[in-house]
Amino acid sequence: MAGRKVTNTFNRLSPFQRFYLIAVAALIVGPFAPLIIQSLAFRWAWPNLLPSVWWLEQREKSPIPLAWDYVLSPYSRIYEATINTMAIGLAVTVICLAICLPAARVLARERFRGKNSFEFFLSLPLIVPEAAIGIALLMIFINLGLAGSYVGIIIAHLIPTIPYMVRMLTAVYQGLGREFEEQAMILGANRWQILRMVTLPMLMPGVVAGALFTFLVSSNIFLLTFFLGQGKIITLPTLLFSKISGGTLDASAAGITLIVSLPGIILLVISERFIKEEAFGKGFGN
């Protein structure tokens, strides 16, 4: 009897947990419903729970919803922001991968003095306030002529992405035994052949995961882009910021919010299985 009770507490959700899961899901996804409605509304005055005039009733006045008409037009600068976000994210991912891959190999396989302190040093960007690093970097970049340039933003984006990339790649290297590389060496392969034909293919899943996550982090960065972009380079997060900085949300801002959420939703669908343990389960310098 007691044994059965124990199994039940461990394998079944309590009524509270069931309620809690639903409540959290509602809090997370719920607000997107009014957001979509807002972007399709023609007139939606307080205190109506639904728009009094939907776009559909006014479609002879505008062929597509008014807000979307604006969002999808060049005036909203959404195309420019999307292209910038993608290009910066891609460049950051490639550079970050190139500099983190060798470091991850060393961290996973070699022992050296001060390794713990070194790992802590690599985690530091995660716990240094962004505003502090952002403003100080802006000062340096202004002097170097990098402020408001793509190069400057890409360099700055390396700071918050390196820790995650190193952690994810190190985890992959740790999971990969040396045996296959040793066999290749015994069979007469040279260093370059081993890297190209044995190590890299086996690392591929981890590399893809790290790359996707780095791209995600980079595309979500607001502060560094906003400070260092100097208003010359806009990305999706900074574009949305400029639309809502007044503290109100009109129909076109609702449309832009939906577009800004889109890359994340797509990445979530294709990469859910990649985004877990490795980067997060690890403690901090312990």
Next chain:
Amino acid sequence: MSASVRTAAQRKARLLLIAELSPVVIVLFVLFGGALVLAVLQSLGFAPWFGVNTFPDFSYFGALWGSSAFWVSLWLTLYYGFVSTIIALIMAIILSLALIKPFRSKTLYKYLYKLPLMIPYTVGIALVVLMLGNGGIMSRLLAFVGMIDNPGQFPQILKTHYGWGIITVYVWKQVPFMTLAIYAVLLGIGRETEEAAAILGANRRQIFFSVTLPQILPGIVSSTLICFAFNVGAFEAPFILGGGYPDTLPVVAWRYFNDANYAFQLQGMATVVSIGIVSGVILFGYLAAYRRYERMRGRA
């Protein structure tokens, strides 16, 4: 002979190791170290590019720390950071304890709860404005059930110094992040120790505080460190949803920095250095306390 061969090989391996580590070290060291040194120098009056060079000059810190507005700003910054981290942590622990049990549609749920993790903070701000603003959805719902008659009667949630709008954004965005970290640790440790405790007669409360909590502590510490540091240094949420003057320190620093008067830029740097000092002291104190606790338990 063989000894010298070995040392040559060792030396080569060592060089390779350094070569492999150096790119990442150089990038972080130059960006970080450069920013740090420059911020400190400038806050102490070294800015020859403006024609200002009174190094070392503590008057910028003096002026900053001497004003009562600075201390209010510091208090607000820490208050938003602490409250949202603690609320998010509690919600994340409850969520991850529910997530490790089997239930229907769990696969779908594991997609769903990660959504805020994937999208920028500015989206969270937009959602909070839409839901909690005076003309927002919550206000309309209250009107629908007849509790208020006009938007002005809805309690002011955004743009106050209580900062519930800011805290909501941080919590919304960070619960999934913390859940991921804690859930990962929970998966790693398995449930055997908890079951053993239950069979030995421990009640749920005892199991949680004496068995589960110490085990998930590494996940809790690393995720709260990261979230707290972010909250203290974030700009967009307090800028849009905050109560105006006095602002949080990152907003203050940004305003100083954009002032037409160059002298204020140095004051802005002093603000930046202050943010660094305060959060550094808090975070390292926290880490030190955690490591001490782990040593006491004989783990680390």
